[in-house]
Amino acid sequence: MSVGSENMPAAAPAVSTRPAFVRHAPYFIAAAIVVALAATMQFDGYVLNILMQATTFSIAVFGLSVVLGLCGQINLAQAAFFGFGAYAVGIGTTDLQMNYWLCLGVGCLVALAAGAFLGMSTLRLGGHYLAMVTISFQQIVTLVMINAIWLTHGPDGVSRIGRPALFTTSQGYLAFCVAMLAIVGYLVWHLPDTKLGRAMRAVRDNELAAGVNGIDVFRTKVYAFAICAALGGLAGGLFAGGFAYVSPDQFSFAESIVFLTMSLLGGVASPIGSAIGTGLLILIPEWLRFLKSVPGLYLAIYGLFVILIIRFMPDGIWGFVAAALDKWRTKIKTSPATKPLQLKPAAVGGGIVLEVQGLSKHFGGLKAVDNVDIAVRRGGVHALIGPNGSGKTTTLNVLSGLYKATSGRIVLDGVDITTMPPHQRTAAGLGRTFQNIRLFRSMTALENVEIGAERPGNTMIGAGGGAALTERAMEALTFVGLGSRANEPITSFSYGHQRLIEIARALASNPTLLLLDEPAAGLNSTEKLELHELLKRIAAQGLTILIIDHDMTLVSEAAQHITVLNFGRRIADGESMAVLRHPDVVSAYLGSE
Numbered sequence: 001m002s003v004g005s006e007n008m009p010a011a012a013p014a015v016s017t018r019p020a021f022v023r024h025a026p027y028f029i030a031a032a033i034v035v036a037l038a039a040t041m042q043f044d045g046y047v048l049n050i051l052m053q054a055t056t057f058s059i060a061v062f063g064l065s066v067v068l069g070l071c072g073q074i075n076l077a078q079a080a081f082f083g084f085g086a087y088a089v090g091i092g093t094t095d096l097q098m099n100y101w102l103c104l105g106v107g108c109l110v111a112l113a114a115g116a117f118l119g120m121s122t123l124r125l126g127g128h129y130l131a132m133v134t135i136s137f138q139q140i141v142t143l144v145m146i147n148a149i150w151l152t153h154g155p156d157g158v159s160r161i162g163r164p165a166l167f168t169t170s171q172g173y174l175a176f177c178v179a180m181l182a183i184v185g186y187l188v189w190h191l192p193d194t195k196l197g198r199a200m201r202a203v204r205d206n207e208l209a210a211g212v213n214g215i216d217v218f219r220t221k222v223y224a225f226a227i228c229a230a231l232g233g234l235a236g237g238l239f240a241g242g243f244a245y246v247s248p249d250q251f252s253f254a255e256s257i258v259f260l261t262m263s264l265l266g267g268v269a270s271p272i273g274s275a276i277g278t279g280l281l282i283l284i285p286e287w288l289r290f291l292k293s294v295p296g297l298y299l300a301i302y303g304l305f306v307i308l309i310i311r312f313m314p315d316g317i318w319g320f321v322a323a324a325l326d327k328w329r330t331k332i333k334t335s336p337a338t339k340p341l342q343l344k345p346a347a348v349g350g351g352i353v354l355e356v357q358g359l360s361k362h363f364g365g366l367k368a369v370d371n372v373d374i375a376v377r378r379g380g381v382h383a384l385i386g387p388n389g390s391g392k393t394t395t396l397n398v399l400s401g402l403y404k405a406t407s408g409r410i411v412l413d414g415v416d417i418t419t420m421p422p423h424q425r426t427a428a429g430l431g432r433t434f435q436n437i438r439l440f441r442s443m444t445a446l447e448n449v450e451i452g453a454e455r456p457g458n459t460m461i462g463a464g465g466g467a468a469l470t471e472r473a474m475e476a477l478t479f480v481g482l483g484s485r486a487n488e489p490i491t492s493f494s495y496g497h498q499r500l501i502e503i504a505r506a507l508a509s510n511p512t513l514l515l516l517d518e519p520a521a522g523l524n525s526t527e528k529l530e531l532h533e534l535l536k537r538i539a540a541q542g543l544t545i546l547i548i549d550h551d552m553t554l555v556s557e558a559a560q561h562i563t564v565l566n567f568g569r570r571i572a573d574g575e576s577m578a579v580l581r582h583p584d585v586v587s588a589y590l591g592s593e
């Protein structure tokens, strides 16, 4: 770990100044060629059906690459959303004689609304509960499709479904579906580079860290779910027009599992993987058709094929290929740039930045924090110390909103934040690091720090968009001495450096108050000295720090003010040297060492 050695003008990665549509022109040219081929090549009916199915299914599977690949949430009801789109076009263009485009739009909207509703009512659950709820939703939708005969025609399904006037021929309609696939694929491909996409990745990697970095975790999950459902609806609408017939068995739970398998097989993290998985799962049964004469053999080989791919390529086929390509790809160079990191905490609430009054947190009968008062003065370092289990981390968790206070009041810079969720406290100016490092492990150092810089209310990010964000993140990384390694993945950093990246992430957000939870834990003596230097440089810029640490040398040298907890209660508070000499502190904490 080397801090301070790079406290010089920050370097920013080379960011292309060419507009996106110029940089991505090869994609659009390739897509246009494929659309032209789909429109002009002469396919027989069998091939046309396979292509139509692969194209429309791929769009539904793109939805799973958003909700599962990007945001880490399971959805076992994609076939239901697919069905919403399909029935909207089916019923709309036949029974209701409505315009195809209107029906397609309605199908997408109904799926989006159902996805958002399902997400809002279930996404606080997560894990296997979420899986169970989506399965139940899928089953209900299938039952409605079968039994609401007045609307869906029941098991007979809807036939003679219309197409738009522009694309009445099968070949023309296929070309239209391929064009839609290319557009949706492009959007999903670039979603990770947007603010919403970054938030989804952060939520997938570490929900707690995402929340304390200003991301509204619940809303991000709901958006991901709604986007997934809308893509399912769009795909279903296109499918209905392509095959002119829909029936409930096409949208059953088994189909949802097929969609999921397609995305896992190809690689759920990327739309390329989704398209590969979809193509393979549609083509493999066709390739193995000649085995159908032997009962059971076809299914056994099909199943074995899928199991082998998932066993030996856990990230899917594209995940495997992308990892191999990554080894050969040259790392993006950083280019010299701009200015040193500036910390300009807002100063609006007088001399006291943080006022904690009568704070308690009880776990059942255990009073982990018991009626604690803390007043943190603006500027400088305030330490919160105490023996193991005295309630320090619990206090920090209550301050940052990870735990709900049993009682008491927390005021940050004049604003009562007691009942705010974590992301709102972060927006109000709270930054923090964790005792057990919580970085976004699938991202590079720079991407991690960019998430911090993107904090709502960060006045240091102007309207410069992505470039300003990158610049700010580079300044913070350079401030902690890691600017030259900005584009390396988190997993390549030592434990000490990961701590520094976590601090850089908090600094990039330009907080009013920085909470550091045992930043020296696990560091060797040299690293601790460097950490001390870093704290001095942060404090020199006027940023207020509330630090927890067991290292008394670090605490006594860095902190001007100390609060001591024991068994959840405050036993001393005041100027550092006086507190450390306090007889209660000596016996409760220092004496125990």
Ligand SMILES: Nc1ncnc2c1ncn2[C@@H]1O[C@H](COP(=O)(O)OP(=O)(O)OP(=O)(O)O)[C@@H](O)[C@H]1O
Binding pocket: 363, 366, 368, 386, 387, 388, 389, 390, 391, 392, 393, 394, 395
């Ligand atoms: N989520 C929880 N559920 C139940 N009890 C908890 C929870 N979190 C903490 N505790 C309990 O609260 C008490 C205070 O724990 P806390 O982690 O805040 O102490 P600490 O002072 O930070 O300790 P250390 O210095 O070892 O990190 C402990 O008895 C702990 O077991």
